[in-house]
Amino acid sequence: MSDAHGYVETHFDTFKTQLIDLLRIPSISTSSEHAQHVVRAAEWLAADLKRIGLDTVEIIPTEGHPIIFAEWMGAGDERPTVLIYGHYDVQPAVLSDGWKHEPFDPIEEDGFIVARGASDDKGQIFAHIKAVEALLASGNKPPVNIKFLIEGEEEVGSTHLGAFISSHTDKLKADVCVISDGGMPAPDQPSIEYALRGLVTMELEVTGPSVDLHSGSYGGSIHNPAQAIAEIIAQLHTPDGRVAVPGFYDDVLPLSDEERAELKKTGPIEADWLKATGVPQAWGEPGYAIHERTGARPTLEINGIAGGYFEPGFKTVLPAKAWAKISCRLVAHQDPNKIGELVKAYIQQITPPTVRSELRVNRGAPAAFVDIRTKEMQAAIKAYEQGWGKKPVFMREGGSIPVVVDFQEKLNLPVILMGLGLINDGAHSPNEHFMVEMFRKGIHTSIYFCETLSKQ
Amino acid sequence: MSDAHGYVETHFDTFKTQLIDLLRIPSISTSSEHAQHVVRAAEWLAADLKRIGLDTVEIIPTEGHPIIFAEWMGAGDERPTVLIYGHYDVQPAVLSDGWKHEPFDPIEEDGFIVARGASDDKGQIFAHIKAVEALLASGNKPPVNIKFLIEGEEEVGSTHLGAFISSHTDKLKADVCVISDGGMPAPDQPSIEYALRGLVTMELEVTGPSVDLHSGSYGGSIHNPAQAIAEIIAQLHTPDGRVAVPGFYDDVLPLSDEERAELKKTGPIEADWLKATGVPQAWGEPGYAIHERTGARPTLEINGIAGGYFEPGFKTVLPAKAWAKISCRLVAHQDPNKIGELVKAYIQQITPPTVRSELRVNRGAPAAFVDIRTKEMQAAIKAYEQGWGKKPVFMREGGSIPVVVDFQEKLNLPVILMGLGLINDGAHSPNEHFMVEMFRKGIHTSIYFCETLSKQ
Numbered sequence: 001m002s003d004a005h006g007y008v009e010t011h012f013d014t015f016k017t018q019l020i021d022l023l024r025i026p027s028i029s030t031s032s033e034h035a036q037h038v039v040r041a042a043e044w045l046a047a048d049l050k051r052i053g054l055d056t057v058e059i060i061p062t063e064g065h066p067i068i069f070a071e072w073m074g075a076g077d078e079r080p081t082v083l084i085y086g087h088y089d090v091q092p093a094v095l096s097d098g099w100k101h102e103p104f105d106p107i108e109e110d111g112f113i114v115a116r117g118a119s120d121d122k123g124q125i126f127a128h129i130k131a132v133e134a135l136l137a138s139g140n141k142p143p144v145n146i147k148f149l150i151e152g153e154e155e156v157g158s159t160h161l162g163a164f165i166s167s168h169t170d171k172l173k174a175d176v177c178v179i180s181d182g183g184m185p186a187p188d189q190p191s192i193e194y195a196l197r198g199l200v201t202m203e204l205e206v207t208g209p210s211v212d213l214h215s216g217s218y219g220g221s222i223h224n225p226a227q228a229i230a231e232i233i234a235q236l237h238t239p240d241g242r243v244a245v246p247g248f249y250d251d252v253l254p255l256s257d258e259e260r261a262e263l264k265k266t267g268p269i270e271a272d273w274l275k276a277t278g279v280p281q282a283w284g285e286p287g288y289a290i291h292e293r294t295g296a297r298p299t300l301e302i303n304g305i306a307g308g309y310f311e312p313g314f315k316t317v318l319p320a321k322a323w324a325k326i327s328c329r330l331v332a333h334q335d336p337n338k339i340g341e342l343v344k345a346y347i348q349q350i351t352p353p354t355v356r357s358e359l360r361v362n363r364g365a366p367a368a369f370v371d372i373r374t375k376e377m378q379a380a381i382k383a384y385e386q387g388w389g390k391k392p393v394f395m396r397e398g399g400s401i402p403v404v405v406d407f408q409e410k411l412n413l414p415v416i417l418m419g420l421g422l423i424n425d426g427a428h429s430p431n432e433h434f435m436v437e438m439f440r441k442g443i444h445t446s447i448y449f450c451e452t453l454s455k456q
Numbered sequence: 457m458s459d460a461h462g463y464v465e466t467h468f469d470t471f472k473t474q475l476i477d478l479l480r481i482p483s484i485s486t487s488s489e490h491a492q493h494v495v496r497a498a499e500w501l502a503a504d505l506k507r508i509g510l511d512t513v514e515i516i517p518t519e520g521h522p523i524i525f526a527e528w529m530g531a532g533d534e535r536p537t538v539l540i541y542g543h544y545d546v547q548p549a550v551l552s553d554g555w556k557h558e559p560f561d562p563i564e565e566d567g568f569i570v571a572r573g574a575s576d577d578k579g580q581i582f583a584h585i586k587a588v589e590a591l592l593a594s595g596n597k598p599p600v601n602i603k604f605l606i607e608g609e610e611e612v613g614s615t616h617l618g619a620f621i622s623s624h625t626d627k628l629k630a631d632v633c634v635i636s637d638g639g640m641p642a643p644d645q646p647s648i649e650y651a652l653r654g655l656v657t658m659e660l661e662v663t664g665p666s667v668d669l670h671s672g673s674y675g676g677s678i679h680n681p682a683q684a685i686a687e688i689i690a691q692l693h694t695p696d697g698r699v700a701v702p703g704f705y706d707d708v709l710p711l712s713d714e715e716r717a718e719l720k721k722t723g724p725i726e727a728d729w730l731k732a733t734g735v736p737q738a739w740g741e742p743g744y745a746i747h748e749r750t751g752a753r754p755t756l757e758i759n760g761i762a763g764g765y766f767e768p769g770f771k772t773v774l775p776a777k778a779w780a781k782i783s784c785r786l787v788a789h790q791d792p793n794k795i796g797e798l799v800k801a802y803i804q805q806i807t808p809p810t811v812r813s814e815l816r817v818n819r820g821a822p823a824a825f826v827d828i829r830t831k832e833m834q835a836a837i838k839a840y841e842q843g844w845g846k847k848p849v850f851m852r853e854g855g856s857i858p859v860v861v862d863f864q865e866k867l868n869l870p871v872i873l874m875g876l877g878l879i880n881d882g883a884h885s886p887n888e889h890f891m892v893e894m895f896r897k898g899i900h901t902s903i904y905f906c907e908t909l910s911k912q
Contacts, residue, residue, distance in 0.1 A: 030769030092771050098667050156770060183673075197672060201770050210734030211554050214884035216653060216785055216855030217639075220755035221729065221746045223739035226780070227758045230689035237683065273677065278666030283679035283810040290677045299676035302683045303773055304764035309781060313486030314612060314657050314818070315548050316783055317759055317884050324682070325765060327772050329672055354739040362770070399672030428670035428773050 003138035004447050008130065012440060015130045016113070018048065019439070022088075022122050023106040023115040029065055029089035029156045038065045038152045041088045041122075045129075045150060046070070052133035054148070062160035065089060065152030069171065072136065073145045080453050081145035083174035083413065084132075085403065086125025086181060087154035090117035091428045098430035112433040119425035123434035124180040124442065125150055127420050131446030143454030147174055151403070154181070157201065157363055158402040165406045176376040176453065177407045180442070182397050182419030183427070185266055187435060190384040190392040190445075193417035194372050195295070198330030199400035200340045200364030201303075204347065205323045206232065206357045212308070212317040219318050223354035226307040229322040232357065235350050236300055236326075236343075241284050243300045243328075245346045248339065253332040255296050266393050267291035276424060295396035299329045300343070326359075329398060336364025365402030374414045379452040384418075386452075387445030399427075418449070459594035460903050464586070468896060471586045472569070474504065475895070478544075478578050479562040479571040485521055485545035485612045494521045494608045497544045497578075501585075501606060502526070508589035510604070518616035521545060521608030525627065528592065528602045536909050537601035539630035539869065540588075541859065542581025542637060543610030546573035547884045554886035568889040575881035579890035580636040580898065581606055583876050587902030599910030603630055607859070610637070613657065613819055614858040621862045631870075632832040633863045634905065636898070638853050638875030639883070641722055643891060646840040646848040646901075649873035650828050651751070654786030655856035656796050656820030657759075660803065661779045662688065662813045668764070668773040675774050679810035682763040685778040688813065691806050692756055692782075692799075697740050699756045699784075701802045704795065709788040711752050722849050723747035732880060751852030755785045756799070782815075785854060792820025821858030830870045835908040840874075842908075843901030855883075874905070 008015075027041035028034040042059050046068055050057045054070040068088070073081070093103035093116035101107055106115035113123065128148075135142040149172065153159050165172060184191045208225040209218070238244045255263075270282055273290050284293040293299070307322025309315035328339050340361030351357040371377070372394055384392040397417070407413050420442035426432040464471075483497035484490040498515050502524055506513045510526040524544070529537070549559035549572035557563055562571035569579065584604075591598035605628065609615050621628060640647045664681040665674070694700045711719075726738055729746050740749040749755070763778025765771035784795050796817030807813040827833070828850055840848040853873070863869050876898035882888040 030771060031767070032769075091773075092765065092767070092769070098776070155772075199672070199772070201772070203770075208733075208735050211882075211885050211887070213733065214855060215755075215757045215759055215783060216655070216853070217750060217879060217883070218733065219757040219785060219854065220749040220753060221738060221740045222733055222735050223737075224758050226761045227689060227693065230686035230758070230761065233683060233686035234690035277664075277669065277674065277678055279664050279678050279810065280812060281679075281810045282677060283808075284677045293676040294673060297676060299671075301671045301675040301772075301774055302680050302686070302764065303671060303771060304766040304775065305682045305686070305778060306762045306766035308758065308760035309548065310760040310762035310779065311487070311548070313488075313548070314781060314783070315486065315759060315884065316611075316655070316657070316757075317547075318757055319760065320554070322761060323766065325770055327671060327770070329675060352739075354735065354737045356736060397672070398675070399670060423673060426667075427673070428771065429667050431667075 003140055004134040005444055007134040007138050008443050016436065019123060019126050020106045020113065022126060023117055024104055026104040027089050027152065028092050029153055030092060038089055042066045042068055042152055045088055048129060049148060053136040062164065064160050067161065067164055068148065068150040070148040071146065072142065075142055075145045079144050080175040081147060082450060082453065083147045083149060083172060083177045084128045085149050085177060085179045086128065087121045087151050088125065089152040089155050091155050100431055108436065111436050113436060114431055114433040116432055118432050118434035119421035120427035120432065121154065121181045123439055124420045127439055127442035128180060128446045131443045134443065134447060135450060142450065144450045147172065157365065159363060161403050162406050165410050169411060172411055174413060177413040177415045178418050178449065179401060179404065179415060180418045180420045181401055182417055183421040183423035183425055184419055185423055187422060187438060188390065190388040190390055191395045191419060192380060192392045193397040193419055194370045194394050195396040196368040196404055197398055197400050198334060198336055198365050198367040199327060199402065200330065200336035201327040201362045202340060202343060203323065203325055203360045204229065204357065205321060206355050207321040208355045209318065209320050212320050215316040215318045222318060223352060224318055225355055226319050226322040228352060228355040229307060229324060232347060232350055233302060233324060240286050245342050247342045248298065251333045251335065252298060255292065260292065263291055263296065263396060266395055294398040296331060298331050298334055301327050303327055329400065331367045332369060334367065336366055340364060365400060366405055368401065368404035370415050370417055375456055376414045376416060376453065379449055379456060380416045380418055382452045383445045383449035386448040387441045459596055460590040461900055463590040463594050464899050472892065475579060475582050476562045476569065478582060479573055480560055482560040483545050483608065484548050485609055486548060494545055498522045498524055498608055501544055504585060505604060509592040518620065520616050523617065523620055524604065524606040526604040531598055531601045535600050536631040537603060537629065538906060538909065539603045539605060539628060539633045540584045541605050541633060541635045542584065543577045543607045544581065545608040545611050546576070547611050556887055564892065567892050569892060570887055570889040572888055574888050574890035575877035576883035576888065577610065577637045579895055580876045583895055583898035584636060584902045587899045590899065590903060591906060598906065600906045603628065613821065615819060617859050618862050621866050625867060628867055632909065633869040633871045634874050635857060635860065635871060636874045636876045637857055638873055639877040639879035639881055640875055641879055643878060643894060644846065646844040646846055647851045647875060648836060648848045649853040649875055650826045650850050651852040652824040652860055653854055653856050654790060654792055654821050654823040655783060655858065656786065656792035657783040657818045658796060658799060659779065659781055659816045660685065660813065661777060662811050663777040664811045665774065665776050668776050671772045671774045678774060679808060680774050681811055682775050682778040684808060684811040685763060685780060688803060688806055689758060689780060696742050701798050703798045704754065707789045707791065708754060711748065716748065719747055719752065719852060722851055750854035752787060754787050754790055757783050759783055785856065787823045788825060790823065792822055796820060821856060822861055824857065824860035826871050826873055831912055832870045832872060832909065835905055835912060836872045836874055838908045839901050839905035842904040843897045
């Protein structure tokens with residue numbers, strides 16, 4: 001064990017305390033009332049990066065939330081440069097969603113750190129920062145150059161990162177990009193993701209009367225917007241579970257028999273899936289297994305719906321409007337803008353003349369694929385074997401990391417999706433957690449990766 | 457003009473100030489956090505009833521909100537007794553619903569008092585209280601005995617009033633019951649309602665996974681409850697606008713040709729209706745005009761819907777549950793309990809096996825009809841002619857007053873639905889208002905009614 005690995009072991013309790021401090025900051029990027037907390041999380045991380053010895057640490061403002069850039073180039077030009085990407089923003093979370101304790105008051109329980117952002121993605125990016133700290137502090141010169149790019153807008157579609165990357169290709173020049181923002185199927189089964197779904201989000205509003213009306217005086221003579229939005233949403237899928245938007249599947253790259261056979265090896269068992277989620281019965285696109293539906297096929301989800309009076313008690317109104325948040329997960333070769341336009345056109349077509357509807361399509365991101373035959377991937381496989389004592393499996397991931405395609409196309413970099421969490425860490429759910437042992441192994445694996453890469 | 461009418465004119469500004477004071481109390485009965493305000497409104501009214509000279513004034517606690525009972529029996533046994541019913545609770549209201557000012561900070565503007573409860577029902581019941589004040593203060597002995605029954609639960613289905621009436625039939629003994637909780641079509645066209653729709657409210661919850669899940673990791677493999685509730689709601693009506701619940705129309709008393717012809721006289725013009733409501737096109741049960749749909753036919757409305765993340769911004773979750781508030785307006789001879797059970801059975805039948813649904817049916821009230829050939833009705837017609845200078849028309853009302861049937865059946869009383877508001881006062885809507893001139897005419901009309909009744 002090199003000095004860096006020894007440093008991790010002697011400092012691990014401190015690392016954990018630091019992570020818990022970071023998790024106390026409610027850096028919810030989608031909510032403007034938390035904008036100051038997002039900035040505070042950026043400042044916290046920048047201070048830590050400076051403290052551990054990065055040469056350059058910058059907090060770069062954008063029109064949205066700031067980007068952190070940091071680098072240490074002391075390994076020299078002849079050594080490879082690793083660009084490590086992560087995000088310090090988190091999904092919304094409030095106690096009443098079903099958390100057992102305040103989501104931003106982290107606890108350590110049964111070997112897990114429980115808090116919003118523990119796994120997605122503060123814990124995972126922090127593992128790399130601690131790996132770099134160990135490499136810098138170990139007394140030996142780190143074997144590779146390091147760049148960090150840590151954003152605060154991943155959970156809102158990485159709105160400003162694409163433009164930043166386009167205009168800073170020199171600054172971001174590297175040999176490989178490492179992204180840890182995903183999960184393994186089990187703590188003893190490391191995995192590397194090779195495919196991510198794309199994402200496009202949309203906001204639908206259906207309006208009827210100009211104000212909420214008395215349901216006794218007006219009900220039955222006006223098309224109720226809460227009913228009309230339900231009628232529209234009900235037409236977004238066919239009764240058997242396909243997305244009903246015309247053209248939705250047109251550009252989808254079909255799964256090959258070989259890939260289906262390979263995916264089957266790591267796919268979940270339906271009974272386990274039902275037990276883990278608590279649903280009475282599975283659902284989805286006919287002809288595909290659960291893991292294909294979530295990993296390899298495009299979907300359309302209602303993320304939220306509201307209209308009228310939905311608090312405790314009753315208010316007999318005919319609501320003026322109802323709204324829904326809709327998102328599509330995309331696969332190769334679907335174009336997020338085109339999908340947004342298809343959904344928009346279809347909703348316009350099915351909106352009855354008795355109400356008005358408007359669909360706002362947000363900026364999307366296409367699906368991403370990673371070449372698993374690169375030498376950098378070989379270094380990642382070896383690093384996992386050393387960190388976990390087991391060869392990683394390759395998996396598709398149902399979630400999305402909008403910026404992967406930017407790294408590939410704009411920086412021409414091989415990307416390694418080095419997930420350090422677990423798929424059931426509860427990212428986006430109540431009681432999100434990060435296994436302490438995964439944090440420890442993740443730090444070691446990041447060090448092994450740098451060490452192996454430098455010797456190639 | 458008798459002394460009582462003169463008293464009204466000299467004291468009208470004070471009456472208005474008093475009403476505005478009452479309107480400042482946010483006595484929202486559906487919300488437990490406003491329970492103290494409901495009590496405060498009861499105490500405010502009881503104090504006013506005592507001050508103006510009622511003999512007995514009681515605030516009677518119930519398991520819900522208190523009932524106010526007050527009486528003045530000084531006219532003597534040979535004179536008729538008028539039981540005046542109203543309610544001091546109001547519908548919910550917050551500025552963000554679309555109010556131009558705080559709903560419980562009343563303003564007087566362009567001849568209207570604007571505040572939640574101004575018309576429904578604080579302003580209307582207060583007109584009667586001020587009429588009684590004028591009769592008691594005028595120096596002449598009032599020509600009739602007076603009883604007031606004012607409840608705090610009308611907007612939540614008059615939960616405890618029915619039992620109170622059943623167990624206090626002696627206390628409530630009277631010759632006629634006057635209810636002012638409705639609206640006229642125009643300020644210069646007085647009207648008397650002869651039919652009210654019944655009401656039954658229901659709360660639907662659709663659940664899927666045990667917690668909100670990451671829509672990328674789980675979307676497409678689980679039936680999304682926000683989608684499933686939309687699919688259920690979409691099946692509650694046929695595409696042409698009828699209620700699709702089997703048996704829903706079975707007990708409906710058909711409209712006679714004579715009644716349809718009579719109703720047509722006061723029915724709104726479709727163009728006016730569209731302009732007033734702001735909807736692009738009318739909607740509803742085929743074969744019926746707007747005023748028939750809202751007044752004489754039963755309906756099913758979605759009063760509210762929610763699920764997942766519906767705040768500003770985005771959260772890519774697959775929600776654990778979604779819920780809706782549903783109510784049916786009923787006509788003769790529909791039974792609210794039976795209708796609730798029909799809706800429940802139908803929703804059970806159409807709930808897919810991939811989610812769970814539960815429908816909770818609240819206590820309902822049947823539709824009510826008033827005999828328009830009684831001598832008390834003749835007194836009411838004459839009172840309107842004196843107060844408004846015009847003969848009233850008879851109308852059906854789409855709304856519901858749950859307690860009407862109790863007065864008829866338990867107290868065996870003729871009921872007069874003496875609306876003193878306007879149908880477009882915005883009851884249950886933002887910017888609810890009460891026309892100052894209607895308040896003044898209402899007080900005079902109430903006095904005329906007592907005077908005429910005493911001479912029959």
